[in-house]
Amino acid sequence: MKSKIILLGPPGAGKGTQAEILGNKLGFTRLSTGDMLREAVRNGTELGKKAKTYMDAGGLVPNDIIIGMMKEKIENLEGAFLLDGYPRTVEQADALGTIVDIDLAVNIDVDDDVLIDRLTKRRSCPKCNAVYHLTNKPPKKDGICDACGAELYQRDDDKEETIKNRLKVYRENTFPLIDYYSKKGKLFTVKGNEGTIDDIFARIEKALKD
Ligand code: AP5
Secondary structure, eight states, X not given: OOOEEEEEOSTTSSHHHHHHHHHXXXXXXXXXXXXXXXXXXXXXXXXXXXXXXXXXXXXXXOHHHHXXXXXXXXXXXXXXXXXXXXXXXXXXHHHHHTTOOOSEEEEEEOOHHHHHXXXXXXXXXXXXXXXXXXTTXXXXXXXXXXXXXXXXXXXXXXXXXXXXXXXXXXXXIITHHHHHHHXXXXXXXXXXXXXXXXXXXXXXXXXXXX
């Protein structure tokens, strides 16, 4: 099975949702740059203070900060792993390529109108990073994480204006990575708004085993 993978796709495509299932069902270690940065912001670290302005505006945190943050973490990974939210620019992809040769880039493709609905109705767990949706995947108890019991919250960047900027930033900076990994023969695209969350996982699992 392919064991070194990255998840690509626009904001709200379902990267975090599928990363959680890949971790739970197939034992992938997950590294999510978004989760790491949000934790740094919550803890008020130097990294968090620098990252917050960019994140709140829906922009990208500068490459030098992110590449430095990820290098050591990736070098220390063992076994099957997935990267969620990294790389996000060609410069980050080039930097990743100097550390590890990934097996597959899984591109989750979703139409823009669906993305806006998903993000405005998303609720996230600040403690274990589980992801919910008010109608598509509600928690069993209103406002409470099924997995760890923490109170769910709405991310600061899940406001409609910020979402529009995140989509623009995605198209300009991250979309070129689809071609980048396709040329290397490592791209698998899954339509992320056709079928249930479990259906999409099944298609990804099959691609990992092909
Ligand atoms: P990050 O946290 O990575 O955000 P993102 O890429 O914008 O992606 P999201 O987390 O918003 O969406 P997702 O695809 O994970 O969707 P989810 O599974 O939650 O980054 C945040 C910020 O950090 C960036 O804007 C940037 O500033 C900074 N940053 C991070 N990495 C960086 C990097 N490498 N370089 C520079 N800056 C960086 O699903 C969304 C919703 O849809 C949920 O409610 C879910 O329940 C629902 N859903 C999911 N799948 C389905 C389905 N199949 N059917 C129905 N509903 C579904």
